[in-house]
Amino acid sequence: MQKTPHTGSYYAASANPSPERPPLREAIDTQICIIGAGYTGLSSALHLAEAGYKVVVLEAARIAYGASGRNGGQLVNSYSRDIDVIERNYGTDMAKMLGGMAFEGAQIIKERIAKYDIQCDFRPGGMFAALNKKQFKGLEHHKALWERFGYNDLELLNAEQTKDYIASERYTGALLDKGAGHIHPMNLALGEAAAVESLGGKIYEDSKVIQIDRKERPVVITQSGGQVTCDYLIIAGNAYLGGLVPELAAKSMPCGTQIVTTEVLGEDVAKSLIPGMQCVEDCNYKLDYYRITGDNRLLYGGGTSYGGGDPASIEAFLRPHLEKTFPQLKGIKFDYAWGGDFLLTLSRLPQFGRLTPKIYYAQGYSGHGVTTTHLAGKLISEAIKGHAERFDAFGQLKHFPFPGGHLLRVPYTALGGLYYGLRDKLGI
Structure with missing residues (x-):
């Protein structure tokens, strides 16, 4: 099977050596399944793998194929709509909660770079x-x-x-x-992927998900003939998710x-x-x-x-x-x-939430994705481990379809x- 090539970017041309990952062609069972090997998916995978969870990541193309491997490489703090907008629309308590996390994403990235010796031109x-x-x-x-x-x-x-x-x-x-x-964004993603695999996580490329069965234990089917049954599913396809989840596509x-x-x-x-x-x-x-x-x-x-x-x-x-x-x-x-x-998103604020008690999603960073994706992965891991307060604070943000x-x-x-x-x- 021919591998999906990266876009012709400077990042792809200067990427660190990285092994190709095969597509998933069998039925497997795991604790955590993640759709998307961009920053949201890799951050979630790494936090959960560090906590001892069995993690599988399914990527439709290549690691960092989408925005995570194409962006400007800037670690910009806060959100696309700043804390004052949150305070004006949701009140002081919500502003304190989300404001307290607004500068965390950049710190997570720096910690990852140091801990796993990621060579990404920071x-x-x-x-x-x-x-x-x-x-x-x-x-x-x-x-x-x-x-x-x-x-x-x-x-x-x-x-x-x-x-x-x-x-x-x-x-x-x-x-x-x-x-x-600022960083070389594709090399950051490749370094995080290697860190996930060093902890026992599995990443499959060219494994586009074409169906999600929202059972008590979710089941996902890939175009390559694979199937994953999991305790928890994390949807992290962002702008490259397509119409896989219609209710998310309608509000982004x-x-x-x-x-x-x-x-x-x-x-x-x-x-x-x-x-x-x-x-x-x-x-x-x-x-x-x-x-x-x-x-x-x-x-x-x-x-x-x-x-x-x-x-x-x-x-x-x-x-x-x-x-x-x-x-x-x-x-x-x-x-x-x-x-x-x-x-x-219409509000320019990120969309975090659950489709079912076992299916999480995070997307819609509206141009502030490098740092907020890394925060998202940490919050999803906290929620799965039973500490959902910070993740659920984002879930209270209202999102509407575009006019x-x-x-x-x-x-x-x-x-x-x-x-x-x-x-x-x-x-x-």
């Missing part, structure tokens, strides 16, 4: 960059909010100070998050984002752009994000295509963004360009995106 530090005075005011609020919830690794920078960190004239200021960072929508990676710049040029090697994202609604890779390339991403997919030319779409930020790189050669989908239903959700959301994109351009 570098500390991240920045939110303001393009106008209104956005800078937003960063002042951002700093005060996070500090109110006990996070103090932040430094506000004015326009001149920001130039010491980013060699660009675009920004009116920035917020430096010393507790953030895949969205595409795109990335380019330049030719190797060399250390001197790379450090002239971002001397401290932090990752950066701007404060636009449809934001740009970028960082220097471990081999000194500029990796630059941005854009949102509602409903998923890519523009006709990723290079043509992103080059003006990159050259506006760094005009000194005008005409730079791109070695890689790719896209991938993340899963958007217009399945047929009209893309154009309606795209109209909203156009509106906010115009606000970005006008600085209002």
Whole structure:
């Protein structure tokens, strides 16, 4: 059977050596079955394997085939809608509960890297960059909010100070998050997968799940002819789950984002752009994000295509963004360009819950998935071990279908995106 190839990304081209895992072709019995070998599935698997559970992971394609192997590689704290939105909509107690977890995901990743010696080009530090005075005011609020919830690794920078960190004239200021960072996302996933297997877990690739029988002991059937009966099932397919679980698909929508990676710049040029090697994202609604890779390339991403997919030319779409930020790189050669989908919810808050008492799911990180997926895996493992308070706090968040239903959700959301994109351009 021919293996499903990864997309033609810089990450796939520079991935650490990793064995191919065969598809599941037999009937097996296990304590934990997980659908999806991205961050949510691998984080869940690793936490549960560490606790002594027998774990099986079924991946439709390859480990980190989806967003976990295609993203910008930035460890961004909190959620796509911040703690103040949760407080406004759900009250102080809920804000305290979820706010207390908002900075945990990045710490879990750092702990995993250290514990399992995962070689994924980790570098500390991240920045939110303001393009106008209104956005800078937003960063002042951002700093005060996070500090109110006990996070103090932040430094506000004015326009001149920001130039010491980013060699660009675009920004009116920035917020430096010393507790953030960035990684090679596919290598992080491959390292976590190896850690799961070192603890006795089994991972099967090219094992797409085509049926879930929601019995007392759930049963899943794979396209490759395998079957798994389990005590607990964890659904972690996120934007690549398709229509396997209709009630989840109805309240979420895949969205595409795109990335380019330049030719190797060399250390001197790379450090002239971002001397401290932090990752950066701007404060636009449809934001740009970028960082220097471990081999000194500029990796630059941005854009949102509602409903998923890519523009006709990723290079043509992103080059003006990159050259506006760094005009000194005008005409730079791109070695890689790719896209991938993340899963958007109407509230921009993640969806955690149960389909039955034995079937868990976590998805819909809305662009903040690198850290929140790792938190999700920890919370699912806590719940299965009998401590569900933190997982159930997320389960109390309300999620609704997108306006217009399945047929009209893309154009309606795209109209909203156009509106906010115009606000970005006008600085209002």
